Amino acid sequence: QKEVEQNSGPLSVPEGAIASLNCTYSDRGSQSFFWYRQYSGKSPELIMSIYSNGDKEDGRFTAQLNKASQYVSLLIRDSQPSDSATYLCAVNTVLEYGNKLVFGAGTILRVKS
Amino acid sequence: GAVVSQHPSRVICKSGTSVKIECRSLDFQATTMFWYRQFPKQSLMLMATSNEGSKATYEQGVEKDKFLINHASLTLSTLTVTSAHPEDSSFYICSASYRGILSGANVLTFGAGSRLTVL
Numbered sequence: 001q002k003e004v005e006q007n008s009g010p011l012s013v014p015e016g017a018i019a020s021l022n023c024t025y026s027d028r029g030s031q032s033f034f035w036y037r038q039y040s041g042k043s044p045e046l047i048m049s050i051y052s053n054g055d056k057e058d059g060r061f062t063a064q065l066n067k068a069s070q071y072v073s074l075l076i077r078d079s080q081p082s083d084s085a086t087y088l089c090a091v092n093t094v095l096e097y098g099n100k101l102v103f104g105a106g107t108i109l110r111v112k113s
Numbered sequence: 114g115a116v117v118s119q120h121p122s123r124v125i126c127k128s129g130t131s132v133k134i135e136c137r138s139l140d141f142q143a144t145t146m147f148w149y150r151q152f153p154k155q156s157l158m159l160m161a162t163s164n165e166g167s168k169a170t171y172e173q174g175v176e177k178d179k180f181l182i183n184h185a186s187l188t189l190s191t192l193t194v195t196s197a198h199p200e201d202s203s204f205y206i207c208s209a210s211y212r213g214i215l216s217g218a219n220v221l222t223f224g225a226g227s228r229l230t231v232l
Contacts, residue, residue: 034220041228043206043223043224044157101208104156
């Protein structure tokens with residue numbers, strides 16, 4: 001079982017719609033969760049971080065975390081063509097020598113105008 | 114704040130040569146830096162965790178003698194790809210961990226990445 005799983009997509013949504021991106025993880029001890037956006041040929045940039053169960057909103061983005069179900073999601077409201085990118089879910093794992101961030105394979109999002 | 118600078122952004126080298134990539138934290142001290150590799154249309158794969166003043170911790174399957182990591186100061190880590198071969202061609206990305214002011218949790222910020230092409 002992969003440590004962090006995401007649907008690879010592509011997820012296609014029309015401009016203005018809500019895009020819903022999902023992620024599951026295997027380590028029950030994980031406490032920190034992140035969503036990164038990566039444009040083609042570029043390095044990832046942090047969009048959202050979430051540490052406790054429930055919803056966290058930042059502008060058009062809402063992250064949702066359910067530790068009991070080991071599930072984290074990202075909602076993008078009023079999707080824009082510029083949101084088209086690969087979205088990476090990342091989960092922090094505590095190891096003997098420190099923390100390790102494990103990434104999912106990413107979900108490709110395409111917003112059509 | 115929390116900017117990570119990575120150089121070079123692109124490098125082309127001949128097979129058998131060595132290439133060094135630098136990663137600097139510009140406005141914070143990074144006790145831990147991470148090196149990732151990403152092949153086309155694949156996710157980020159952690160290669161090693163670099164701790165200042167100590168040996169790097171390599172992920173399973175990553176050759177430590179081929180990918181030399183040095184973290185001599187709190188603001189600089191280097192990755193040297195030794196005796197590079199075409200299969201080493203990839204996008205190498207460094208990142209550094211800093212403690213978020215509001216959250217108090219460690220957050221990872223990435224350098225711009227270095228695209229290595231080995232001919």
